[in-house]
Amino acid sequence: MPLTAANFQYIAGLARDSAAIVIDPGKEYLVETRLSPIAEQEGFATLDDYINAMRAERVPGTRHERAVDALTTNETSFFRDFHPFETLRQHIIPKLIEQRSGFKRLSFWSAACSTGQEPYTIAMLLRECFPQLNDWTIQIVGTDLSPTVLKQAGRGSYSQFEVNRGLPASYLIKYFTKVDDRWVLKDNIRQMVKFSPMNLIKPWPILPVFDVVFIRNVMIYFDVETKKRILKRIRNCLQPAGSLFLGTAETTMNIDPQWTPTTLGRATVYQAVPALAAAA
Numbered sequence: 001m002p003l004t005a006a007n008f009q010y011i012a013g014l015a016r017d018s019a020a021i022v023i024d025p026g027k028e029y030l031v032e033t034r035l036s037p038i039a040e041q042e043g044f045a046t047l048d049d050y051i052n053a054m055r056a057e058r059v060p061g062t063r064h065e066r067a068v069d070a071l072t073t074n075e076t077s078f079f080r081d082f083h084p085f086e087t088l089r090q091h092i093i094p095k096l097i098e099q100r101s102g103f104k105r106l107s108f109w110s111a112a113c114s115t116g117q118e119p120y121t122i123a124m125l126l127r128e129c130f131p132q133l134n135d136w137t138i139q140i141v142g143t144d145l146s147p148t149v150l151k152q153a154g155r156g157s158y159s160q161f162e163v164n165r166g167l168p169a170s171y172l173i174k175y176f177t178k179v180d181d182r183w184v185l186k187d188n189i190r191q192m193v194k195f196s197p198m199n200l201i202k203p204w205p206i207l208p209v210f211d212v213v214f215i216r217n218v219m220i221y222f223d224v225e226t227k228k229r230i231l232k233r234i235r236n237c238l239q240p241a242g243s244l245f246l247g248t249a250e251t252t253m254n255i256d257p258q259w260t261p262t263t264l265g266r267a268t269v270y271q272a273v274p275a276l277a278a279a280a
């Protein structure tokens with residue numbers, strides 16, 4: 001049975017207020033396909049009954065969190081879009097190695113990392129191409145709103161389909177072990193990445209200052225004001241010459257002038273305009 005208009009609006013409002021996810025009218029099918037299985041699992045006869053039960057709760061609780069989790073779009077893959085990782089390998093990391101040879105510390109953040117392929121790609125790339133970093137302190141942080149994807153990310157366990165997408169065969173052989181029908185990352189890579197829950201539109205926890213931030217294919221779902229707020233907050237947790245990668249369909253242009261885009265190799269990298277220049 002199709003969802004009532006009021007219940008669709010309620011869910012669209014919940015997604016917007018809790019995660020800045022925009023579900024426009026016409027996307028009723030999305031709500032139905034994502035939430036119907038949960039409604040059934042929870043024993044409701046219809047999706048409307050389930051949403052009515054949510055609406056009857058005075059304070060949003062775990063049922064609401066579960067619904068928002070299910071409404072997230074978690075599409076990702078190893079080496080997604082390829083070029084950002086080539087730029088990291090050819091340009092950014094060699095320069096960072098020169099700059100940081102005294103401190104021997106590097107830090108990376110994959111924000112909205114979904115099931116972990118992005119931060120693990122960074123980890124594998126470092127191990128594969130930069131053996132000189134083996135005695136450095138490398139911090140790779142992966143965060144996401146969805147507890148479901150973070151659980152898989154922490155396990156580092158992937159289906160055949162997931163490892164077939166973007167991962168070179170040599171990496172699969174070297175860094176994964178086959179366990180039943182899954183491919184599980186070896187501990188030396190898995191332990192390089194620390195995952196934690198984080199909602200980009202709620203207050204942020206105290207974060208380290210990162211050399212490189214990947215925040216790809218998530219702001220695309222947000223309105224301009226939310227993008228502005230997030231880009232500003234990223235400036236506060238990025239090293240002065242740090243690098244920001246966005247998704248291929250994303251940009252800071254016409255949103256936040258405090259970023260300078262540069263083409264490095266075949267990817268666009270954003271750097272924060274130095275505070276003094278920004279104030280001038």
Ligand SMILES: C[S@@+](CC[C@H](N)C(=O)[O-])C[C@H]1O[C@@H](n2cnc3c(N)ncnc32)[C@H](O)[C@@H]1O
Pocket residue numbers: 018019020021072073074075076077080111112113114115118143144145146149198199200201215216217218247
């Ligand atoms: C399409 S995936 C992108 C994954 C990865 N960054 C990539 O580009 O392959 C978008 C991710 O953003 C997460 N997300 C959506 N809204 C969020 C929010 N408000 N705060 C944090 N993560 C969010 C979703 O849970 C989902 O895993």
